[in-house]
Amino acid sequence: MKFGRELASQMVQEWQTAYMDYQGLKTLLKNHIAFRKNTALSPPPPEVSRSRSLKRRLTMYRAFSGLNNLRGSPKKADDEVILVSSVQQEGSDQSYYQTMFLRSSEEGGQIELEFFRKLDHEFNKVVKFYSEKVEQVKVEAEELTKQMDALIALKIIVDKPPTVAAQFVGAAAPATVVASVNGVKQGGLQLDAIQEVEMSSEGGDGDGEVRAKRNRAFRPASLEVLDHVKINVEPDTPVSTLRTMVGSSKSDLSFSKDELTKAEVQLRQALTEFYQQLRLLKSYCFMNVLAFSKIMKKYDKITSRSASKAYLEMVDNSYLGTSDEVNKLIERIEATFIKYFANGNRRKGMKSLKPGHKREKHRTTFFLDTFFWRRYRVNYPFIFGFKPGTELGFREVLLLASGLSVLSLAAVLSNLDMEMEPNTKEYSTLTELVPLTLVSAVFVITICPFNIIYRSSRYFLIHSAWHCVCAPLYKITLPDFFLADQLTSQVQAFRCLLFYAYYYFSGDFTTRTNNFLKDSNSYDILYIVVAIIPFWSRLIQSLRRLIEEKDRSQGANAFKYFSTIVALVMRTIFSQKQKQKPKPPSLVFWRIMASSTSGFTTIFNTYWDIVIDWGLVQRNSRNPWLRDKLLISNKAVYFVAIVVNILLRLVWMQLVLDFQIPFLHEKGMVALIACLEILRRGIWNFFRVENEHFNNVGKYRAFKTVPLPFHYEDEKIM
Template identity: 30%
Template sequence: MASRSLIPSAPSPPASPPIMRRLLHQYGEEESLESDSGELVRSTDKHEQEFLEKADEELDKVNKFYATQEAELLARGDALIEQLRILADVKRILADHAAASSRRGRGRALGRANSMPPPSPSVNGSSGRHLLSGLASPQSMSDGSVELQQARVAEGAAVAEEVMAALERNGVSFVGGGLAKAKKDGSGKQLMGRAALLQLPATVRIDIPPTSPGRAALKVWEELVNVLRKDGADPAAAFVHRKKLQHAEKNIRDAFLALYRGLELLKKFSSLNVKAFTKILKKFVKVSEQHQATDKFSEKVKRSPFSSSDKVLQLADEVECIFLRHFAGNDRKVAMKYLKPQQPRNTHMITFLVGLFTGTFVSLFIIYSVLAHVAGIFSSTGSPTYMDIVYHVFSMFALISLHVFLYGCNLFMWKSTRINHNFIFDFSSSTALTHRDAFLMSASIMCTVVAALVINLFLRNAGATYTDALPGALLVLSTGVLFCPFNIFYRSTRYCFMRVMRNIIFSPFYKVLMADFFMADQLTSQIPLLRHMEFAACYFMAGTFRNQAYETCTSSPQYTHLAYVISFLPYYWRAMQCLRRYLEEGHDINQLANAGKYVSAMVAAAVRFKYAATPTPLWMWMVVISSSGATIYQLYWDFVMDWGFLNPKSKNLWLRDQLILKKKSIYYVSMMLNLALRLAWAQSVMKLHLGRVESRLLDFSLASLEIIRRGHWNFYRLEHEHLNNAGKFRAVKTVPLPFRELETD
């Protein structure tokens, strides 16, 4: 007992306190008291002395870590309060001048009704969120007469001076700052350029990360303006505009939320350590009966910084008050909704529905199998159009359902092993899917699909016309559910999915987050699904279902060319994401190497397509060489980079030092399984003589195996990411602050 740590620790650097490791595993003023150590170990035997020395070492580590984290959070809090003060001053100045301008505009309205632009919206001084409505736009500066423009420019100069004064009062210093110089028009009148409107000096900027194409375009425009300013030109957009301040306000709000979460984690760290020391000392007293030494050590724990310091509590209360006043409109319920999001309550209704839909699916599948056998659908004399048309649509939904089911298995395993997937993906705990939700979605999809299959078979046997319209109706229904604007059918999850897909499709113009490239990796395993979607779009949108000319959507040259593009798209998107991360992360060479992996997969896919069109021995060897090279590349990246395995110096043979699962054999079996499923491409070079039905079933089976491999890959990918976060004590996200001072020569 004397040689053990106070609390079992999760994988982390050796010098880190065990309690914090465990805290990160679940989610995610330094004072020296060495003078008391001598008294604590007197009058005790050897084992008791050893225990107290070990306990004292653990206490010292906890104190040091707490002091470091406390200092970082306090410094972050001071910086955020300063940022908020700057933002409030700028917004107040803008609101005051907007209100004054509105009053003057009403006074001139009788004489200049035609030349005046629309008045600025009214300013609501009771809520900081509405202060930006009075901010002018650059377009309004070019409207009206020359005298009116002069008045506005003069007013803009006054506002700019006040803004700079407010920033200077808050510690933002300027070197060589100043407004744009006045210019003269042809009549000799002084005219200041539009840059005078709220222009900031060259040494300060509102820094908004270019996470979207709109922000990226704005950043490019500002850089162009900076170049023009250096050349003495009159910049047209050097102004503090409404959109930028709105982004700045949102960043500050998110930073306060991250700070509050960090404070809450540090408070839990403190309480857990106090509880741990209390329990272990009680057990020590029970075994050794050393009441005097234990009482002294308990006093030492109570006087320790992690137990006695109230700075974190005070800062947490201050953050609550600030958030309540500035970001929640003095509505405490709204503030607590953001600061302390509640976990959704688990109900038995979801479990009941999962069982109901699963049982219905099994029953309907048995009915469909019997009816299909009786009707001879899958026999050699069956209708070829059924497999060529219905197969694509229902295989698409089956693959989606399988992927959702495996994601539910991932969610269950991540929760069971305390992998903080919500933090990794930046999901809100109040709206994130649970494994029960994923199972419900999967079961309901398959139940609906098999029910449609049974109805379609009944209609076909009854000789009904337009039986193929039923798969089309199923597609329309699923599309309507996906884009449904009402708060039903997991709206937050659907909108998150569409947002992530938008980021993927428009790569590399959006900032790449963990959820984005994780979803893009899923798409690389769903190329057969994309091919089925291609056929469905061709068959139902082009109107070919009227004459059942399905050959148009399978063998036409346009279809073949589109198949090339669709097969390359997931790899292209993923490669573009790697290039974006390469530029954003300081030219990390690993991102270029990762992009090379997807390029090699594109080359291998292109060669396989060519071999399918021209099955010659030369192209067969090209398939073997290119696919083998791509597979080796992918396996290396899976095992070494994504999973962290194959470490020759690891204490766990060919694995890594930290493992979450207790049985090492699971990791070795997983590596072999991933290797076997990566070799599924080998069937493309085998001359298998299969019938129409058998060929379709083989394609569906291989697509399902690839999805199973991806679901299996997902767990170890997030396990590795979680261990990296735990080792570096990353439990809250870092939000960039908008106001920063530029370095000057």
């Protein structure tokens, strides 16, 4: 694999603009090759020939004059191609690196000069980004240190008997317990004292003085730290949400087992996420250093110069090459996690810290379709918050969808076979149980507790669906409102489930009638209610985000779903009135109400899809009427998607306009509209996730924010 592809495959996609522009630098070198080929076809002008002859004579003179051997330097002046120096920025303590190209007057020198200018720009960009990220992780490490101090103190209080715990109160905790998270104060790094503590505990009596000296180097946290902290109660459950509504989200410690368990779970997750961040930051440093090495060696090969040694020496001596804070933090995180969250079992601890890689399964490699997210390197596992290594690839998604489709088709064919075969036609009751069996089979597969058929993904779906049902009692995350958006396109499916419930529980399936439609007014009411539920879930999700995030756009989003609910109610009532015989006098009124509300919500939803959810139709973007960054190079795809979305949105007006296809049954028309809505939602999904991906890229957001269990009221106690 060429290095350019390897770099693209290894980079953190949310940081892709912060990586060295390897392809851009490679393009400049290709321009140099093209220039040399063009100049080689035509003889140089006489003036250039004379200058070259003079330059060769001067070179020969300096070579024999002994000027190049001053101060015993083995390097010849003619061999010097570049001079790299660190320049201090005016009015700032920061410095940047600048390369002076000494051969700019030579033929093609301007292209090489441009190459080094861009090379310096890319290197300074990488160093700046890396140094900023290292400072951020050092601050996070300090915060995690304080959290671990509080956790260990809480663990001592909860796990020890009252008499033993009382001995610790007001006194320093044992160094072997707490020093591991305090860090080396002089070095400025946190979470790095475990090895020192363990070494001090392994020696014999002869090295007691050494142990005492080491112990004096650390100041273990006192259990009095618990007097200055509160437990964070995040609104992530219905109970905690209601508690937050009536009081503070931070409460006093009660020193209970539940608090300790919750704190351990949160800190375990926080350390795991922090460890992944450190690993990716280490990979970022390594891949960029390797990229600069590759491009300089390529430059030497193309230009037949020897500039890579000088430049790579500067890279090695820069902050990018000399900083080891990340490696030290990685070692200390591993030691801390293994000691306190894996009972000293290194294999178990490292298995939890390092996520498993998704293995390709050959039995699904022949299924190709919907692979665009992977092809364009959209980080959808991070966007949806999947546990690393458990997300489904496009092959598994297609396999699962194909399996469900085959199962449904088999049910339909078996039903038709029982109807059309004279020998089995008498088993009409059994025939009517086929749809119920299909729905039951899908439900059982979904809740199956055994580790088959992608259990982690099924439980993730159930978890998100439960959050949608209980909204707004849970904190709103992207998977929750994304799933709720999918459910808004499944109105007809919800209504079919309602029909099944009445059809089978009323006993009409035994006689193949639908008398409940005539005798039950509750069905007409629930027919509207079940269609409203997904839109209502999105409405209250948006209201909660409006209150929590203070984002006014969420208020507009809530109004969009409210208008959709109104339009849905009006269209359904109009449809029900239209079926009555004789036609009621109020039919014209309901038609006007359905038409006006449906027209308004269609325009509103279409605008929101294209402008807000997809981020398109931006006037001042580099891609006119689209957006600055696009995954697909063919811009026509986006314009086609916009047109298709508008047309499919207009399908909503079908019930109002009474548009019917002569050769298509009414129920067939409903099924066709439902299929078109699924198609529209599939298109919406791709461009919605693409826009979310670029939002993360623009903010270099590649990690989840994990809430921490403890809140320090007095930050100076540490």
